[in-house]
Each structure stands twice: as structure tokens, then as C-alpha cells.
Amino acid sequence: MASYLDLLLGNPQYAIFCGVTLFTLFVIRYSLLGHVTKFPVLNPKKSLELTSNRVTQDFIVDSKNILTNGRALYKDQPYxxxxxxxxxxxxPPQFLDALKSHKQLDFLIPAEDDSHAYVPGFEPFVSDPNISKVVTKYLTKSLTKLTAPLSDEASMAFRQVLTDSTDWHEMHPQHDIVRLVSRMSSRIFMGEALCRDDDWVRASGDYTVQSFKTGDILRTYPRWSRPFVHWFLPSCWTLRKKLDEAIQCLKPHLERRSVISAQAEAEGKPSPFDDSIEWYKKEGSTRNPALLQISLSLVAIHTTSDLLMETLFNIAQHPELFQPLREEITNVLSTEGLKKTALYNLKLMDSVIKESQRLRPVLLGSFRRQAMADITLPNGDLIKKGEKLVCDTTHMWNGDYYEEAAKFDGYRFFRMREASEQDKHPHLVSTSFDHLGFGHGNHACPGRFFAANEIKIALCHMLLKYDWKLADGVVPKPSGFGMAYLPDLQAKLLIRRRNEELNIDSIET
Incomplete structure (x- = not known):
């Protein structure tokens, strides 16, 4: 061994030769390993290309076209x-029904990793095993009694955010809709005091927007570099600042709440609270309640505001929908009141929202899972333990699944529902392999029932109280950025107050 080292040290050219040889062998091995698979590679690396940086960057800037072409090329085949x-x-989507309940396909691990939960500032994205239980056990089961407070908050928030001006004025959908949804959601999650705290509404909305924006930026860097590169990115600095601001806003509310709870306990009384903090406590969660609240808020704000914004854009582009939607609201609410059952019967509205989600889901990839063991796909192909799989959502615009699939048709799911009321497939909250707006299977979005009701209540207020339109010549153009399918953030709406046919604020709930 010593003589070999002496040879290397005494002969630099020999040392260089050995180093180059080893490096070449590594490159060849790395290149071959990257292609040992029976699945075709849609966007392969070039021969001897060491990293996937180039092809990943190409995917990020042209993801929608790449995935659309991939599904056309490999129609019923994994790639x-x-x-x-x-x-x-x-x-392919045909595999989903067979895999939707597979116990060896994990959702939390890839979701947490892709959301950068390991990076400071992204702590609210750390997966909490209790969140699904909290949402289904407490939030969803409380929907009947949540309609009234959601509508009350919507009434106040719309008046403050959108004003009562009868003159046409500009609305900034991303900013204004986030504020509205933040207030409505916070009313349910932690009560009136928090949702009326302007600092919290601003901080929670700002953190939500900044976290997803920063996540998109981080995904442009190789995965191995992200635990280091975030220290040098201004967007990450801003994110950590926004998180701290949100935590500071929550502190006085949590402290006040703690004092009241302690007093009730000392007097032998049950907790006076029935909110998300109490729900997590009942499930034995030990996580920081501030982070839990921010985590719950960002999930609710992001997905709900995104879908509400897209629905407003589509109604503006199809103004013939205004009258029938308003007539439906007036007929249903005047006879049934503002109740959960009434929201169920807003069938045209349900269809318009679901169609908006079909044409622009929040992600271009759904059913994200990681194999916890070797599993066999329906066609017999093997997925090795540790591999990540996903189903693209581009088939939702494919003529094989929907007639005139590229066209917005607000009545599409309304007609399906009218054809068979027993068929739950056309409902907004229903998931299926051909509509992945809320995912599919065991890990479909657990909060979709709350989100659907929240969006419908917001739309009832919007449609009855306001007219809105796009500026002349403006057509919102969504864009793919990696797996994210983003709204047109530059598009603005013009809005004005109108005389409503029905006073929603006086309806019995």
C-alpha cells in the first residue's frame, strides 16, 4: 500500500491518469444506471450528461406541453x-382506480419533500399525521353549522375588500381573493377575533403567496443543493420574515386563548373553544399551535383562492352565465334558506366551478405517491421501493374523456348530474380518474367539502352583490411552471356594486 502511494506521489502524471480513469468509469456507470429501466424516458439526458439540471430546467419552463405530448406519445403506458x-x-389515468387505496403508496413523504419542509421558513409544510383526521373528524362534520359564520364573514369582508362603490373599479384577483378567503377561513379555524385582525389576515395571506412562490424558485435548483442554496436566496429570506410575522400575529390570540382555557379547566368546566387548535389538542398533537394554524390556513387559502379566482375569470369570459347563476341562487336560497343542503342544490354553480377546475387544476401532476415497497402496476410493470410516481392531469383536456374537451362549458357537469342524480361523479367534491382537481383515492384532498362550501358561499355574495368583467381585450392565460399550473397573475377584473335580487344577509341560516 505504501509503495503504491509512493508511486502516485512520485509520479503526478500517473496520479492524474488514475483520477481521470476513475472519473470516466464513474461517468459511464452513472450514465448507464440512469437508463436501466423498462420505462421510456420522456425527456432523457444526453449521453454522458452528468446531471439532470438541463432537462429539469427545460421541463420547468415548458411543462404543460411536455406532459401533454408525453401522454399523447405514451397513451396507456407509464413513462x-x-x-x-x-x-x-x-x-396513465386508467391505473388510478386500481392504485387509489394501495397501502404501500405514501402521500406525505413526497409531498413534504417537494414542499421543502426541510428548509427553514417552510416549517408549516412539515407533514402532520393528524391533519387529515382533524379535517374529516371535526371540520367536515361541522359543515352544517359553519354556513352561517362563513356567510357573515363573507358579507363583512366583501364590503371592506371590494367596497360598495357602484362605479367600475379595478380588482386585483390574486391579492383581493386571498384576503377574502383568509378572512372566511380564519373565522372558522380560530374565531372572530383572529379573522378581524387585519395584521393576521395580511400576514397569513402574504406567507401563503410567498411560500408557494419561493417553493417554485427552489425547485429550479438541484435537490441536493437546496438545503444550502436557500441561505443565499432573497426569496427565502423574505419567506422566513413572513413566517415570523405570522407567528407574532398569532401570539396574543394564543396567549389569550390559553388563559381562558386554563380558567375553565380550573373551574371544572369544558373548554369554551371549538376551533382548529382545540381539534388538534383533542387528537394529541404536540406541534407548535402557531405552526399548526399557519399550516391549516395556507392549505385552505392557496387551493380555495386559486379555484375561486379561476371561476371568476371564466364567468367573466362567459357573461351569459350571470343571469342563470343568479336565478339559481335566488330560487334555491329563497325556498331553502342559506343551509348546507341548499349549497348542494346549486347545481349550475357546482358545474361551473368543477369545469373551471378541470381546465386549470392547481397542479399539472396529481396522485403524487412514493412506493414504500416494490409494487406491481395494473399492466404488470414493477415500481421499485423508493420510486415516486404521479399522474399528469393533461388527460382532463383530452377528447377521449370529454366532448369538446378544450372548450369551457359551464353546463357540462350540470347535464351529467341532470341525466342521473344517482351518479355522484359530476359533483364538485367527487373525485375520479378523469377529474383530478382534488386528487383521487385515500389521499384525495380531505378539505374539499369545506372548500366547496366556502367557494359557493363566496360566489353567492359575489353574484348577487356585484357585476364584474375583464378589461377590453384581456384574456387570462394560465401558464405551467414545473408541476404548478399558475393563473394569469397580471389579469385584473373590473367590478362594481349592484342591486341584488335577494338580500343574502337577511336569509335564514
Whole structure:
């Protein structure tokens, strides 16, 4: 051993030769390993290309077209792709019903990793095993009694955010809708005091927007570099500042709440609170309640505001929908009141929202899972333990699944529902392999029932109280950024107060 080292030290050219040889062998091995698979690679690396940086960057800027072409090329076949979620196996939608309840396909691990929960500032994205239980056990089961407070908060928030001006004025959908949804959601999660705290509404909305924006930026860097590169990114600095601001806003509310709870306990009385903090406590959660609240808020704000914004854009582009939607609201609410059952019977509204989600889901990839063991796909192909799979959502615009699939049709799911009331498939909250707006299977979005009701209540207020339109010549154009399918953030709406046919604020709930 010593003589070999002496040879290397005494002969630099020999040392260089050995180093180059070892490096070459490593490159060849790395290149071959990257292609040992029976799945075709949609966007392969070039020969001897060491990293996937180039193909990943190409995917990020043209993801929608790449995934659309991939599904056309490999119609019923799985394929691999380099994405901002890493190297994934993209499966066809036909596989989903067979895999939707598979116990060896984990959702939390890839979701947490892709959301950068390991990076300071992204702590609210740390997966909490209690969140699904809290949402289904407490939030969803409370929907009947949540309609009134949601509508009350919507009434106040719309008046303050959108004003009562009868003159046409500009509305900034991303900013204004986030504020509205933040207030409505916070009313349910932690009560009136918090949702009327302007600092919290601003901080929670700002953190939500900044976290997803920063996540998109981080995904442009190789996965191995992200635990280091975030220290040098201004967007990450801003994110940590926004998180601290949100935590500071919550502190006085949590302290006040703690004093009241302690007093009730000392007097032998039950907790006077029935909110998200209490729900987590009942499930034995030990996480920081401020982070839990921010985590719950950002999930609710992001998905709900995104879908509400897209629905407003589509109604503005199809103004013939205003009258029938208003007539439906007036007929249903005047006879049934503002109740959960009434929201169920807003069938045209349900269809318009679901169609908006079909044409622009929040993600271009759904059913994100990681194999916890070797599993066999329905066609017999093997997914190895540790591999990540996803189903692209581009088939939702495919003529094989929907007639005139590229066209917005607000009545599409309304007609399906009218054809068979027993068929739950056309309902907004229903998931299926051909509509992945809320995911599918065991890990479909647990909060979709609350989100659907919240959006419908917001739309009832919007449609009855306001007219809105796009500026002349403006057509919102969504864009893919990696797996995210983003709204047109530059598009603005013109809005004005109108005389409503029905006073929603006086309806019995």
C-alpha cells in the first residue's frame, strides 16, 4: 500500500491518469444506471450528461406541453420524466382506480419533500399525521353549522375588500381573493377575533403567496443543493420574515386563548373553544399551535383562492352565465334558506366551478405517491421501493374523456348530474380518474367539502352583490411552471356594486 502511494506521489502524471480513469468509469456507470429501466424516458439526458439540471430546467419552463405530448406519445403506458419533483414515473389515468387505496403508496413523504419542509421558513409544510383526521373528524362534520359564520364573514369582508362603490373599479384577483378567503377561513379555524385582525389576515395571506412562490424558485435548483442554496436566496429570506410575522400575529390570540382555557379547566368546566387548535389538542398533537394554524390556513387559502379566482375569470369570459347563476341562487336560497343542503342544490354553480377546475387544476401532476415497497402496476410493470410516481392531469383536456374537451362549458357537469342524480361523479367534491382537481383515492384532498362550501358561499355574495368583467381585450392565460399550473397573475377584473335580487344577509341560516 505504501509503495503504491509512493508511486502516485512520485509520479503526478500517473496520479492524474488514475483520477481521470476513475472519473470516466464513474461517468459511464452513472450514465448507464440512469437508463436501466423498462420505462421510456420522456425527456432523457444526453449521453454522458452528468446531471439532470438541463432537462429539469427545460421541463420547468415548458411543462404543460411536455406532459401533454408525453401522454399523447405514451397513451396507456407509464413513462419516466425529469421534473421539478425529481425523476418520476408518470402513470396513465386508467391505473388510478386500481392504485387509489394501495397501502404501500405514501402521500406525505413526497409531498413534504417537494414542499421543502426541510428548509427553514417552510416549517408549516412539515407533514402532520393528524391533519387529515382533524379535517374529516371535526371540520367536515361541522359543515352544517359553519354556513352561517362563513356567510357573515363573507358579507363583512366583501364590503371592506371590494367596497360598495357602484362605479367600475379595478380588482386585483390574486391579492383581493386571498384576503377574502383568509378572512372566511380564519373565522372558522380560530374565531372572530383572529379573522378581524387585519395584521393576521395580511400576514397569513402574504406567507401563503410567498411560500408557494419561493417553493417554485427552489425547485429550479438541484435537490441536493437546496438545503444550502436557500441561505443565499432573497426569496427565502423574505419567506422566513413572513413566517415570523405570522407567528407574532398569532401570539396574543394564543396567549389569550390559553388563559381562558386554563380558567375553565380550573373551574371544572369544558373548554369554551371549538376551533382548529382545540381539534388538534383533542387528537394529541404536540406541534407548535402557531405552526399548526399557519399550516391549516395556507392549505385552505392557496387551493380555495386559486379555484375561486379561476371561476371568476371564466364567468367573466362567459357573461351569459350571470343571469342563470343568479336565478339559481335566488330560487334555491329563497325556498331553502342559506343551509348546507341548499349549497348542494346549486347545481349550475357546482358545474361551473368543477369545469373551471378541470381546465386549470392547481397542479399539472396529481396522485403524487412514493412506493414504500416494490409494487406491481395494473399492466404488470414493477415500481421499485423508493420510486415516486404521479399522474399528469393533461388527460382532463383530452377528447377521449370529454366532448369538446378544450372548450369551457359551464353546463357540462350540470347535464351529467341532470341525466342521473344517482351518479355522484359530476359533483364538485367527487373525485375520479378523469377529474383530478382534488386528487383521487385515500389521499384525495380531505378539505374539499369545506372548500366547496366556502367557494359557493363566496360566489353567492359575489353574484348577487356585484357585476364584474375583464378589461377590453384581456384574456387570462394560465401558464405551467414545473408541476404548478399558475393563473394569469397580471389579469385584473373590473367590478362594481349592484342591486341584488335577494338580500343574502337577511336569509335564514
Amino acid at each position: 419516466r420524466a425529469y421534473t421539478d419533483w425529481g425523476k418520476v414515473v408518470v402513470i
